[in-house]
Structures are given as C-alpha cells and as structure tokens.
Amino acid sequence: MVFQKVIIFLIIVSAFSIYVPSSLATDGFEPPILKLLHSPTICAIEPPSDSNFTKLGDKMLSETEYAVLDWKAKLNQGQGRHPTWNMTLVKIPLDQQSGFNYSKCDITINYEPKPKDPNLQLREVGVTYPNATSGKAKITVYYLGVNWDVKYSSWNSGNIHYTQYTPVMQFTGFLASDPQLQETIRHELGHSFGLGHYIVNEGVLYDINMGKRDPPSIMLQSEMTYGVNHYDITTVDINEIKQIYGSGGFETYKPVQNLPTQNIKMPSYDSLLVELKNKNLSTPTCPSNSVNSKLVLPQWTSKIIKFWAAGSITDEGASNALMYARQCVANN
The missing domain is CATH 1.20.58 (Methane Monooxygenase Hydroxylase; Chain G, domain 1)
Incomplete structure (x- = not known):
C-alpha cells in the first residue's frame, strides 16, 4: 500500500497562547493579553541562595535591571528629556521580603531553577500569568540552562501517513547562558506589558533557527531557538506596544469592558x-x-x-x- 506522507508540526502551549501550523499563520502579533492601567512598578524578588551558583541573586537582579532599562530606553527613543514611557524597578532582597508590601507591585518577578510541574519542564523557560481584571502580572523566570531534542511520532489514517515532530526541552544542571536569561526576561516583560507572541511562517522560523536571519521580535513564538545567540527588542515590538496604548505612554490607556469568557x-x-x-x-x-x-x-x-x-x-x-x-x- 502506498501512503501519502503529511507532516504536522505540534501545537505548543505556553501560559496563555498557542502556536498554529505555519500554513494557517500570518506574520504578526497574537492579540494583546493584558493592558496595564498605569506606568508599572516592577518588583524583582531576589531568589534564595543556591550553593551551585555563587551570587545568583545579584546575577538575576542585574539581568532584570538591564532588561527594564532596555525596554524603557527603546520605548522612549527620540523623546529627548521628556520621556513618557515610565516604569519603576524595585529590587527586593531576601532580608526585606517578609515585610514587603507587594500590593504596590504591578509586575512581580520570581526566579526558580525550573518548573515544579514535570509537564512544564518540557516547554517553559519563563512564564507570565496576566490578570486582565487587576491589570497586573506575575512572571517566573527559570535560571537553569536548557538543551533541545526532537521526538517523533507517527500514525496512519486511511491511506495517509502522518508524522509529528515535537521539540523537547530539557533543563541542565548548569546556569542558563546570558543570551537565554536576557531573552527570557525581556520576552516575559513584553508579555507583562500586554504583548502576545509574534508568529512567523515556517520558512522564516527555520532561517532564524539556523542563524541565517535575526528574529524580527523579542516576542518570537519559539522561546529559545537553536542557532541564535542574541535577541533584541525591535522596532516591531515598540510599535506594537504603542498600538495598544497609544504614543503617550502607559498612562494614556483607558480600560474597556472585558469581553465575555x-x-x-x-x-x-x-x-x-x-x-x-x-x-x-x-x-x-x-x-x-x-x-x-x-x-x-x-x-x-x-x-x-x-x-x-x-x-x-x-x-x-x-x-x-x-x-x-x-x-x-x-x-x-
């Protein structure tokens, strides 16, 4: 019997979005997942010490500070001495965490080695939980490095043979590389500002994975690609945020009634x-x-x-x- 071979790429789920087969996708952002109600206070909570990594807390808080400064600088580019896109980073050291007033935090960032749920260990290097009602978000950044593998599965239906390729992520025992941490923190901050994932077609994603072209967005749907060793917040990302809020900063957004769920x-x-x-x-x-x-x-x-x-x-x-x-x- 002769089978027709069809390749199906796995739909991958993150905390709030899905990826569609490339033939059904067009380049661009998924719908906004959150709208902040004002300029955010970002609270970065120092992680507990880890005997495997010296100065872990300093590393995570420093990378977060650089990411916040990067977003702020690019949002305010060209505005001279009167920036309109404001955000405040508050670093919360270990000795202040028990008595800290977290209610003032619009975006809260925690750091963990890897997800506690084994199922999430297969697909997340960071996760953002938005709350559309309160206009706040919680981020978890995982600081262990990852390796990638691919699992294959196949089945027959009538005279058609299907093959499914599933990228599988495995956490190592080593600290994540600087590019992984830098991309993850910027990516999750983008989600906390409201950005959905940026979808590209299969051919473009392949070229990015092979290092043939730069990612068009920090919000690329593949959280860690194979051949790319740097990630940047791009003009595409900045323009999308200004499409959501307007050009005058986070303060210009006026809440609208939530859609039925x-x-x-x-x-x-x-x-x-x-x-x-x-x-x-x-x-x-x-x-x-x-x-x-x-x-x-x-x-x-x-x-x-x-x-x-x-x-x-x-x-x-x-x-x-x-x-x-x-x-x-x-x-x-």
Whole structure:
C-alpha cells in the first residue's frame, strides 16, 4: 500500500497562547493579553541562595535591571528629556521580603531553577500569568540552562501517513547562558506589558533557527531557538506596544469592558460548525475555569488538526477553530 506522507508540526502551549501550523499563520502579533492601567512598578524578588551558583541573586537582579532599562530606553527613543514611557524597578532582597508590601507591585518577578510541574519542564523557560481584571502580572523566570531534542511520532489514517515532530526541552544542571536569561526576561516583560507572541511562517522560523536571519521580535513564538545567540527588542515590538496604548505612554490607556469568557462566536464560525457536524465531531466549547486551564488546550484541538491535514475541513475552518481555542486559553 502506498501512503501519502503529511507532516504536522505540534501545537505548543505556553501560559496563555498557542502556536498554529505555519500554513494557517500570518506574520504578526497574537492579540494583546493584558493592558496595564498605569506606568508599572516592577518588583524583582531576589531568589534564595543556591550553593551551585555563587551570587545568583545579584546575577538575576542585574539581568532584570538591564532588561527594564532596555525596554524603557527603546520605548522612549527620540523623546529627548521628556520621556513618557515610565516604569519603576524595585529590587527586593531576601532580608526585606517578609515585610514587603507587594500590593504596590504591578509586575512581580520570581526566579526558580525550573518548573515544579514535570509537564512544564518540557516547554517553559519563563512564564507570565496576566490578570486582565487587576491589570497586573506575575512572571517566573527559570535560571537553569536548557538543551533541545526532537521526538517523533507517527500514525496512519486511511491511506495517509502522518508524522509529528515535537521539540523537547530539557533543563541542565548548569546556569542558563546570558543570551537565554536576557531573552527570557525581556520576552516575559513584553508579555507583562500586554504583548502576545509574534508568529512567523515556517520558512522564516527555520532561517532564524539556523542563524541565517535575526528574529524580527523579542516576542518570537519559539522561546529559545537553536542557532541564535542574541535577541533584541525591535522596532516591531515598540510599535506594537504603542498600538495598544497609544504614543503617550502607559498612562494614556483607558480600560474597556472585558469581553465575555464563554460562548465566544466569530462571524465565520458557522461554516466551521457545519464541517464539524459532517465529521461527527461535537461542537467545540471552552473548558471550565480551573487552576490549570491556562496551560491546557481544549481536547478537540488535536482532532481539528488531523481533519485539516487530511483535507477533511478547509483552511478557513481550521483557522477559525484554532483562533477559538486560543481565545479559550487566553480568557480562562
């Protein structure tokens, strides 16, 4: 029997977003995940001492300070002596943490060696938890270095053979490299300012991974690529923040009423429902709120991808389904 071979790239989940197959994605940012209510106070909490790494606290706090200064300088570039983009970094040493008033922190940064949840150890070098209601965010930066591997899985469906490639991240026992820490902290700060991931097509991502071109954004959907040894906050990132808040700084944003978190509909969603009904697949629904809901895609998402790869549903239908799944994850 002759099989047609189809390659499917794994959908990867971070704390609040998903990555879609490149044929369904266009270059650009995912929707904003948070809007700060004013110029943020950023609280960096010194990590406990680690016998394996001397002056760990100094290292993490210094890298965070450089990242904050980098964001502030680039947001205010060209504004001379009257910068409008303000942010305040407060370093909280170990001996002040028990009595510190954390309520004044808009963005709180903690540092840990690696995720406590073994499942998260496969995909996170940093994570941001936004709270759209309070306009605040919590960041965790993992300071152990990572290595990458690729796992393969395959299956047959009719006369089609599917192969899935899953990038697998493993934490080492060594301190992360400077590029990893610098990229991670800047990337997570970008999320805390409201930026979603920046999506590029498969060909561009491959060139970036191979070191053939620079990343177009610090918010690139791949948190650590293979061949790149530096990351920069780019004009693309700065322009996107100014699209969210306006050109006058964080203070110019006026909150709007939150969108409902359930029963999300889209103008072209009806066509998808017809396709799913024809394939005996139940109507997608957002999972109920839970502690882990930000980390889990709706269970029907993998079936959508298989139907799309087999040509059973259209690109438009699959794209709508993935947008719906992304909104489920973002709003729960």
